[in-house]
Amino acid sequence: MMALRNALLVGAALIATPLAAQEAQDPHAGHDMSQMQGMDGMDHSAHDMSATSADQADGTMQGMDHSAHGAQPASSDEVGTAPAPSVPTDHPADAFWDASRMARARADLSREGSFIGNALIADRLEYRAAKGLDGYAWQVMGWVGGDIDRLSFETEGEGAFGESLETGEVRAAWRHALDPWWNLELGARQDFAAGPDRTYAVVGIEGLAPYWFEIGAHAFISNKGDVHFRLEAEHDMRLTQRLILQPSVEIDAAAQDVPELGIGAGFEKVELGARLRYEVAREFAPYVGVHWERKLGQTARWARANGDGASAVSAVFGIRAWF
Amino acid sequence: MHDAYPQLMDNNLTLNRRHILLGTGALALTPLFPAWAQSGHSGHGGGGSGAMAGRNTGGTLSGETIALSIGDARYSVGKRSASAIAVNGTIPAPLIRLREGQNVRIAVTNTLKQQSSIHWHGLLVPFQMDGVPGVSFPGIDPGETFTYEFPVRHSGTFWYHSHSGMQEAVGLYGPIVIDPATPDNVLFDREYVLMLADWSPIDPHPQLKKLKTMGGYFNWQRQTVGGLIAGKDQSLKDRLEWAKMRMDATDISDVTGATYSFLINGHDTAANWTALFAPGERIKLRIINASAMTNFNFRIPGLPMTVVAADGCNVVPIETDEFQIGIAETYDVIVQPTEAAAFGIVAEAIDRSGLVRATLAPQIGMTGSVPKLRQRPILTMRDMGMDMAGMDMGSGGEIDLSKPANESMAGHSMDMRDLSLAPGVKPGPGVATISPSPADRLADRGTGLENEEHRVLTYADLRSREASPDQRKPTRQIDVNLTANMERYMWSIDGETISGGADPIPFRTGERVRVNLINHTMMPHPIHLHGHFFELVTGDPGNRPRKHTVNVLPGGKASFDLTADAEGDWAFHCHMLLHMHAGMMRIVTVRADKGAAA
Numbered sequence: 001m002m003a004l005r006n007a008l009l010v011g012a013a014l015i016a017t018p019l020a021a022q023e024a025q026d027p028h029a030g031h032d033m034s035q036m037q038g039m040d041g042m043d044h045s046a047h048d049m050s051a052t053s054a055d056q057a058d059g060t061m062q063g064m065d066h067s068a069h070g071a072q073p074a075s076s077d078e079v080g081t082a083p084a085p086s087v088p089t090d091h092p093a094d095a096f097w098d099a100s101r102m103a104r105a106r107a108d109l110s111r112e113g114s115f116i117g118n119a120l121i122a123d124r125l126e127y128r129a130a131k132g133l134d135g136y137a138w139q140v141m142g143w144v145g146g147d148i149d150r151l152s153f154e155t156e157g158e159g160a161f162g163e164s165l166e167t168g169e170v171r172a173a174w175r176h177a178l179d180p181w182w183n184l185e186l187g188a189r190q191d192f193a194a195g196p197d198r199t200y201a202v203v204g205i206e207g208l209a210p211y212w213f214e215i216g217a218h219a220f221i222s223n224k225g226d227v228h229f230r231l232e233a234e235h236d237m238r239l240t241q242r243l244i245l246q247p248s249v250e251i252d253a254a255a256q257d258v259p260e261l262g263i264g265a266g267f268e269k270v271e272l273g274a275r276l277r278y279e280v281a282r283e284f285a286p287y288v289g290v291h292w293e294r295k296l297g298q299t300a301r302w303a304r305a306n307g308d309g310a311s312a313v314s315a316v317f318g319i320r321a322w323f
Numbered sequence: 324m325h326d327a328y329p330q331l332m333d334n335n336l337t338l339n340r341r342h343i344l345l346g347t348g349a350l351a352l353t354p355l356f357p358a359w360a361q362s363g364h365s366g367h368g369g370g371g372s373g374a375m376a377g378r379n380t381g382g383t384l385s386g387e388t389i390a391l392s393i394g395d396a397r398y399s400v401g402k403r404s405a406s407a408i409a410v411n412g413t414i415p416a417p418l419i420r421l422r423e424g425q426n427v428r429i430a431v432t433n434t435l436k437q438q439s440s441i442h443w444h445g446l447l448v449p450f451q452m453d454g455v456p457g458v459s460f461p462g463i464d465p466g467e468t469f470t471y472e473f474p475v476r477h478s479g480t481f482w483y484h485s486h487s488g489m490q491e492a493v494g495l496y497g498p499i500v501i502d503p504a505t506p507d508n509v510l511f512d513r514e515y516v517l518m519l520a521d522w523s524p525i526d527p528h529p530q531l532k533k534l535k536t537m538g539g540y541f542n543w544q545r546q547t548v549g550g551l552i553a554g555k556d557q558s559l560k561d562r563l564e565w566a567k568m569r570m571d572a573t574d575i576s577d578v579t580g581a582t583y584s585f586l587i588n589g590h591d592t593a594a595n596w597t598a599l600f601a602p603g604e605r606i607k608l609r610i611i612n613a614s615a616m617t618n619f620n621f622r623i624p625g626l627p628m629t630v631v632a633a634d635g636c637n638v639v640p641i642e643t644d645e646f647q648i649g650i651a652e653t654y655d656v657i658v659q660p661t662e663a664a665a666f667g668i669v670a671e672a673i674d675r676s677g678l679v680r681a682t683l684a685p686q687i688g689m690t691g692s693v694p695k696l697r698q699r700p701i702l703t704m705r706d707m708g709m710d711m712a713g714m715d716m717g718s719g720g721e722i723d724l725s726k727p728a729n730e731s732m733a734g735h736s737m738d739m740r741d742l743s744l745a746p747g748v749k750p751g752p753g754v755a756t757i758s759p760s761p762a763d764r765l766a767d768r769g770t771g772l773e774n775e776e777h778r779v780l781t782y783a784d785l786r787s788r789e790a791s792p793d794q795r796k797p798t799r800q801i802d803v804n805l806t807a808n809m810e811r812y813m814w815s816i817d818g819e820t821i822s823g824g825a826d827p828i829p830f831r832t833g834e835r836v837r838v839n840l841i842n843h844t845m846m847p848h849p850i851h852l853h854g855h856f857f858e859l860v861t862g863d864p865g866n867r868p869r870k871h872t873v874n875v876l877p878g879g880k881a882s883f884d885l886t887a888d889a890e891g892d893w894a895f896h897c898h899m900l901l902h903m904h905a906g907m908m909r910i911v912t913v914r915a916d917k918g919a920a921a
Contacts, residue, residue: 079837080798085829088914092891093459096451101461108438109457112488113822113906119536147535147813148752177752180740180808181569208810211566238547282533282540322536 118144119322124156124275126318128291133160135314137291143175150175152185157193168193173202182207189220196260198222212236227255228263242280246289248273257298262306264298275316283322291316357382357411359418359498359516360588362596363687366513366606367420383418387427391416391441393463393485394434398494398522400584400591405524407494408435408485415518415589415613416483416497423478423504429471433463438487441471442853442894443499444651445481445635445871448473450891453853455486458892458910462487478503479635480609480653482518489527489900492615496520500609501635509631509640511657514607515598517681519648519670521583521617530578531901534812539571541579544676544699546572556701568739570756572702573674574809574845575770577901578616580677585617587670587681595690596681602663606683607631608656612648615900618847618874619648619670620772623683624694626666628656630780636856636869637788646780647673647769649849649874651898658683667691673770673847675699700771706845707739708758708878745843748804749818753906755808758843764879765861770847782881783861785868791858793835793886794865800837800882801828805875805897805907807844813905814897820906827910828895830887834916839882842875848902849874850881852911853893857883872898887913 094102120142128135137158143150152175157168173187182205189200204218216232234248250271254263275289292313295303300310358364359382367383384391391410398407398414410416421427433439440462442454452473456462463469481499484491498516523530533540546556557565557572565572590596600606608628612619622628622645629640632655640657648654648670660666663685671678675696682691739756748754766783768775804817819825830836837860840850851872858867860882867884875881896908 078796079800080796082798082834084799084801085831085914085916087826087829088912090914093451093461097461102457105457105461107457108462110822112904113820113908115531115535115905117532117535119532121536147811177811180752180755180811208569210569211563212569238545240547240549241543241545282537 114146116144116146118142122319122321122323124318124320126287126289126291126316128158128314128316130160130312130314133162135160135166137316145175148177152187159193164194166193167191171202173204175206178205178207181209185218195262198224198261200228209233224258226258228268229253229255242278244277244279244285246273246275246277246287248275254299259302262299262302264300264302266298267296268299269293269295273316275318277320285320287316287318287320289316289318290314356589357413357415357417357497359383360413360415360518360590360596362588362590362594363599365599366515382413383420385420387425389419389427389429390432391429392432392434393439393441393495396494400522400586401593403524403584405493405526408439408490409494410497414494415520416495418497418516419483419499420502421475421499422502423475426474427472430468431463431471432468433465436465438462438464439485439490439495440487441483441495442486443471443473443481443483444851445479445653446473446499446501447476447854447856447889450854450889450893453891453893455853455894458894459853475501477501477635478507479632479637480516480611480655481635482611482613482651482653484613486894489615489904491613492521492523492527492900494522496613498609498611507637509607509637509657510605511607512604513600514609516588517598517608517610517668518586518588519610519612519614519617519619519621519679520586520589521578521614521672522586523578523582523584525582527615527900527904530582531812531904534577534901538577538809538812539574541577541581542571542573542674543579543581544573544674546701568756569810570707570739570845571809573699574702575674575700576617576672576676576846577812577899579674580672583617583672583677585619585670585672585677585679587668587679590679590681592678592680592693597687597689598668598681598683599687600660600683600685602661602685603659605657605659608658608668609653610648610656611653612650614650616650618650618673618769618849620673620769621646621648621654621670623658623666623668624692625664626658626660626683627778628658630785631655631657633785633868634856634870634872638868639786639788639866641780641784641786642778643780643784644777645772645775647772647874649847649872649898650900651849651851651872652870652874665689665691667693669694671696673700675771697771700773702770702845702877705762705764705767705879706770706877708756708761708843710760710762745802745804745841747802747817748806748843751818752811753808753813753815753820754806754818754843755810756843756845758841758878761841761843761878761880763882764876765859765881767876767879769874770876782859782868782873785859786862787858787866787868790865791867791869793888795835795886797835797837797884799834800839802839802841803828803850803909805840805842805844805848805850807846807902807907809844809846814902814907816907816909821908821910822906825909827892827912830885830911830913831916832890832913833886833888835884835886837882837884839880840873840875841880842877845877846899847874847876848907849898850896851898852885852895854889854891854913855885855887855893857885859883887911889913890915 122140124139126137139156141154143152153172155170159165169191171189173185176184178184185204187202189202191198200220200222206216209215214234218230220228231251237245252269253267257265271293273291275287277285277287279285294311303310396407396409440454440456450459452471453459478501485495550556584591588596627642629642631640665684668681680693742750745757766781768779772779806818807814849872856869873881890913893911895911896903
């Protein structure tokens with residue numbers, strides 16, 4: 001069956017040109033429906049095959065399937081294969097209006113379509129209620145630029161009230177769209193929490209994965225040569241139009257021990273969160289949730305040795321906002 | 324059919340006298356509406372005699388010399404208001420009513436602080452009078468007066484709007500009616516212009532910024548877990564399948580009733596714009612979709628409509644109960660209410676995020692009923708560019724996306740971004756999907772009307788009343804791919820934009836070319852070509868419908884044959900204003916043939 005159909009299709013494609021010529025001579029040919037359907041497939045093949053590989057012929061046949069099914073009588077016309085004219089470079093409006101004003105207007109038209117914008121989004125501004133000291137955390141991000149290239153920046157950190165800042169960092173990166181979903185990020189990160197402040201080079205990927213998961217994967221190389229990795233993922237589950245549950249996960253890892261930062265080689269930390277927000281507006285959504293984090297491996301052992309717990313859980317209350 | 328007509332002519336004369344009185348009174352009360360758009364005016368004289376022509380009655384401009392002044396204004400709908408742009412102090416702009424065969428000089432003065440322009444949508448004018456800055460002329464600078472001058476070559480319902488800075492979204496739009504040189508044989512007793520529009524207090528530029536940050540910013544009708552539990556919308560399996568492709572089956576419109584007030588002649592439902600009639604009269608409604616971003620479903624519950632023209636071109640009269648009107652399209656319909664009752668004139672946004680009701684009534688003060696908003700549509704595989712008809716389906720009628728669709732597709736997965744299927748498309752972040760097997764959708768009902776029980780017009784129902792002026796077969800064809808990335812809110816043609824350096828689309832003067840518009844997005848795009856009417860490739864040749872704008876349904880294709888008979892440069896674009904602005908636009912060149920392609 002398949003072979004037979006393909007043979008017919010190829011046959012049709014081969015005789016396309018002569019038939020089209022006949023059609024031009026015989027004004028009655030156009031009334032023959034059976035012939036017309038064939039012709040339709042031929043138009044496509046004549047059109048497509050000239051420029052594409054045999055592989056592309058599949059697409060052609062698909063076109064044929066449609067006409068055979070009769071979705072539309074788009075079929076009854078054969079179309080020639082005359083070449084397209086070349087693209088002119090003149091501007092006929094210049095003959096009627098001041099040429100320098102026209103040149104400016106063309107430049108304006110071109111500029112109008114190139115988007116330059118910005119956004120500032122406080123993804124998390126939250127209070128963390130825990131067993132010991134209550135704390136706080138923030139994650140704020142923004143960008144300036146166009147569709148393909150943007151300057152992105154992000155700051156995040158956390159701490160407990162009455163203590164010095166536990167972690168704090170700010171990042172800036174050139175963000176370049178690689179494909180419809182993913183962006184490359186190249187930039188720098190500066191830490192500013194308690195302990196030695198490091199500066200890192202950042203390289204990473206961020207974007208939207210299948211099933212609507214927001215993903216970030218970054219590597220950091222510090223001015224001391226140590227290398228760290230971070231994987232982040234979150235997902236918006238729309239319970240109602242305005243009530244959104246956002247599970248999130250972050251996994252940190254290091255390529256080596258960095259004792260002065262209390263970081264051990266291998267998996268360093270995992271954070272899990274679930275935040276339930278209510279979008280009063282897109283720009284303003286209060287939320288409640290839970291945040292759990294656990295240090296792992298050598299990092300956990302050092303934390304315990306230091307008198308800190310390796311894991312912590314907190315109830316969070318916060319707002320997500322756009323500016 | 325027109326037995327009742329002669330006696331109604333008398334009726335008409337009395338109504339005209341009343342019209343003038345009503346018009347003047349109302350003008351004083353509501354200075355921001357031109358008389359033609361005021362509620363309760365008695366309509367314009369009918370019968371092709373063009374009772375209004377040649378007279379400058381409030382808000383209607385006629386004759387050979389017309390002056391328009393574009394200026395800042397404040398516009399309010401209900402309790403919301405925002406700065407706006409008016410023409411001669413009114414929103415909508417004055418009705419320009421001309422006669423086929425006359426010449427007209429229209430002096431347009433720009434009193435704004437920004438550049439402006441006016442494009443005569445659908446009128447065949449010399450390209451340098453077409454009003455597109457950077458294409459046909461330099462634009463009208465602040466303080467400048469530009470005089471358009473052109474012969475009026477054909478009759479019909481058209482409109483005019485700014486082609487600068489998305490100004491039509493903030494009020495710069497108005498109707499054009501061209502009366503035929505010889506009386507038309509579609510008789511009517513009275514006529515009204517119905518200008519459909521969407522208005523938001525948020526200027527379109529900030530709208531664009533919001534959408535660039537979040538593609539679904541204005542969509543408050545998405546699928547939810549709550550809906551899943553309640554058994555609404557897609558099944559879990561379908562939801563997962565769509566989520567895997569990062570496609571949203573509720574992505575019907577970008578800017579929605581969440582911010583828009585929908586308007587008929589500048590009036591929202593509460594303002595109840597009213598058209599008057601006497602029972603038995605034949606009423607001609609000239610319906611123009613002047614929206615920035617809203618395709619509408621149009622109906623008058625309880626009253627069948629006979630469509631007599633589309634985009635200003637006469638069609639063989641066809642009766643229907645509802646039609647989808649893409650942005651920038653126009654339809655003329657005749658209705659004949661026989662009972663002295665109020666009818667609702669309903670324009671419903673296709674994503675069902677809102678509607679506007681006007682009233683057709685025998686007297687002022689009556690209100691047509693407001694129908695309930697219908698269920699928001701859910702997009703289907705066909706909207707994704709998968710022509711079910713062309714596929715071999717599994718036993719359960721389900722499609723396994725990981726497998727080839729049918730034998731002839733062997734070698735291709737049903738990948739939603741197989742760029743080899745659209746060789747003309749430049750790949751890039753702005754092209755998220757390629758329709759794997761786009762169907763010709765000219766015979767399809769508009770999005771969301773698929774299962775409506777009453778009659779719904781499709782393009783395939785339209786037949787031109789006049790024979791095609793060019794019966795030649797096209798000598799070549801081109802594919803024009805409508806491409807986008809909804810998440811990044813990027814819109815383009817063939818993956819390219821003018822700002823990205825895309826070449827014009829070239830035509831030879833006089834050549835006849837088939838243009839295949841292929842929609843690789845999940846949203847309908849009303850595509851408008853300036854300076855020409857084209858013929859939709861539907862039905863037998865000879866009397867195919869002539870249009871200036873065609874709404875290409877999601878994941879589908881629409882072909883038209885074009886005789887490129889107007890030399891010059893022309894704009895060619897999606898009439899969803901933000902799409903055009905973001906790049907779904909090209910310049911079309913028409914030049915005398917100087918030999919074959921290089």
